[in-house]
Amino acid sequence: MDEAQGAHxxxxxxxxxxxxxxxxxxxxVAALAYIDAHPHASAADVYQGLVTDLPSTSPxxxxxxxxxxxxxxxxxxxDLPDAGGARYETRTGDNHHHVQCVVCGRVEDVDCVVGHAPCLMPSDTHDMRIFVTDxxxxxxxxxxxxTEPEPAAY
Structure with a gap:
């Protein structure tokens, strides 16, 4: 378990x-709590989640x-395609991936494809040490x- 996930x-x-x-x-503290409870939240989501309890906060x-x-x-x-901005989560310290619905935008975690970082290696590293794969x-x-059986080609 990483540090942020352990902070409940x-x-x-x-x-x-x-x-x-x-x-x-x-x-x-409130932002960490909100994002821990709402993984893959945008900054706008966090703001909406905090503004009632912290009315002096701003976007x-x-x-x-x-x-x-x-x-x-x-x-x-x-930064996911068509997500309208960066998404944040408290799950850090691993190289997990994401699955995203192209219609509603729902995002879920997918554990590492191989089980250890960086999960996939490029055919040519161009003389770089690879430590993460998204x-x-x-x-x-x-x-x-x-409701939409044939999504547009993505």
Whole structure:
């Protein structure tokens, strides 16, 4: 289990923030809690999830928070096709992949294809040490398939 996933209480999250060199502000603790409960959330999702309890927060503040948390390794940022922006999750420290519905945009985790990072190796590394591989499987979920059996070519 990675560090962020192990932080399930406000105290644990505050400690994780401090261990990563960040102040444990109410916004950071709340953002970690929200993203832990809502994996693959966008910054806009996080803002909507926090604004009721933290009315003084702003969309820009949330963007800054998720960027800081990502840079310090507490969040993983994923840029998925047609997602309308970066998605964040607390599952860090592994090289898992994602599956995305091309109709509704639902995103789910897929464990590493081989079982160890980087899961896949390119045919030519161009003299680079490869440490991560991002794979996005795209398809259509069953619920969308019932309403739209023939999605457009993607």
């Amino acid at each position: 209480t406000a105290t644990d999250r505050a400690q994780a923030l401090r261990e990563h060199g960040l102040r444990a502000t109410a916004g950071r 820009q503040a949330v963007h800054n928070i998720v960027q800081d948390l990502h840079q310090r390794g507490l969040l993983r940022r994923t 794979v996005t499987f795209r398809g259509i979920c069953r619920s969308c398939e019932q």
